[in-house]
Amino acid sequence: MAAKQFRALQDYLNHQVLGQKTFTKNLLIAVLADGHLLVEGPPGLAKTRAVNALAQGIEGNFHRVQFTPDLLPADLTGTDIYRPETGTFEFQQGPLFHNLILADEINRAPAKVQSALLEAMAERQITVGQKTYPLPELFMVLATQNPLEQEGTYPLPEAQLDRFLMHLSLGYPEAATEREILRLTRGESLSGSAKMPEPLTQQQLFQARRDVLEMYLDEAVEDYIVQLIIATREPSRYNQALASWIGYGASPRATIALERCARANAWLHERDYVTPDDVTAVFHNVLRHRIILSYQAEADGINIDHVLDTIVEHVPAP
Template identity: 45%
Template sequence: MEITKTELTECSEYISRCRTELAKRVVGQKEVVDGIITGLIAGGHVLLEGVPGLAKTLAVKTFAEISGLDFKRIQFTPDLLPADVTGTMIYEQATGNFSIHKGPVFSNLILADEINRAPAKVQSALLEAMAEHQVTIGESTYHLPEPFFVLATQNPIEQDGTYSLPEAELDRFLLKVHATYPTSEEEIAVLKMNGNAEAVPVVRVFSAEALEKCRHCVEAITADDKILAYIISIVNATRVNSKNHGKPQNDFQHYISFGASPRAGIAMLKCAKVMALFAGRSFVLPEDVQTVARQVLRHRIVLNYEASADGITADELIGKIISFMPLP
């Protein structure tokens, strides 16, 4: 599969227009904006984490407007039921039959707002949809519309009334993106909007057809075997080598309880290819891998109590791994 310069330029322009339109409402938050676009093009789901008021929900709703995709928002609460997400069977007294009532998950773009506020049974109901793009209601299985993209948000500072996502479910998210506080200049721009960012008009600049073109380009982007080996070396560095009888090989491994799964390497390659598309290149560079490494790995590494005691975060650990690995 080959890709032409014209196709690369066209896809890069789609991405540039998306960034421009999002910037009309979402001030700063480059990592959030690029993470959403990356997840959609790479065909994976994104977990947005940050304290309240950092425009996570605004970014998702704005992206839904400029993409033209069918959009539904699900507000996760402790009393939510799986049927509230996936749908259920309804008995019709007039006919004596059951009919299927499809839930909000049957959309292209799903905002799972504050996903960690729902109990495990609701999170599990969403897991099948995320992993297999299908939903089972009663004895029948229904395929979800394509594209299907979940953007989930969670607040990291609250513990009461929340249910932490298990590691297996976290692994289903392609990326975990951190929303950070804006700079002083960015916050001044926010104040000038007077809290009416949603009133700022945006233009639809993306579509399902444009998404297919971008995904075609990503599939055609090449990665040298040395790049693949570089990705695997980073992923392997998060695991304690079983041949070493569980003893850490490097000074950072003693902070890790469980390392990243093979799915992490696949995710890193996909996202690195999207980074190459952002830059208008038909090949992946080591810098592309380094750019996405934290977002791909931070939710796939389980740190131990020693890391917590020493104040070591997953991001710091990933930074050490990147600096430790020789460039290809």
């Protein structure tokens, strides 16, 4: 039942966000793998629309936060409000208590705000004063970065980057797709936007997550996942050029994320086992933000995707 509902949800997302099937698929992978997404792309590519549509397709609520340099941690977490009629303080929940959070232009907020978000992403809780409050069981952050403007931004620390399950890079749609977007928005202006016929309940989602974790994963595929990550730390074992391009490799958290995403990818393809193709299908998105390139790579004009291509090429698949 959950698989059927997820297919309906995927179809709904593809109808709402035209020309971004890879993006919508990775949204569902992140939901199934219980992780957070970092999306990089120019403005106007329907990132907000996609998360809003996802919230409509799942039994959950959605909140968008525009990150700015003057944002405070309390603007995310909430704060204690004094009630004079009772003489006590009452905690007022902030946006982080929603199920789906869009952190728009996350790198425009200062470090203290990013640290508050990091606690929420890492521990699924927030701390205000001396009290700690748990967040909803369904909790997902989709953060965006604009690659066109870097002035007045605060680069995300490595610890926070590592908390994102995947890093997606979006591009502009093709001309034919853009015509479809025109027709879709015109139709919505006239008759309203389409609604998901039957939203996925949170219990169905949690059951799907359990199904994903119970899928069969052969030891050979498991070893392949580990070797791909080891190749980022010991690249000289595979290729000397690769060794000169990588400054720092991926952490064990990357291994966990790669396995979870490969499982989710297999589940979305209606299989009950994971193949090496599932691993390579999500490899770039899982590792793109976890490897620090060397100065040599920058001097040679080597980007992260080329490095990841080289790793996949030199690590033998089972």
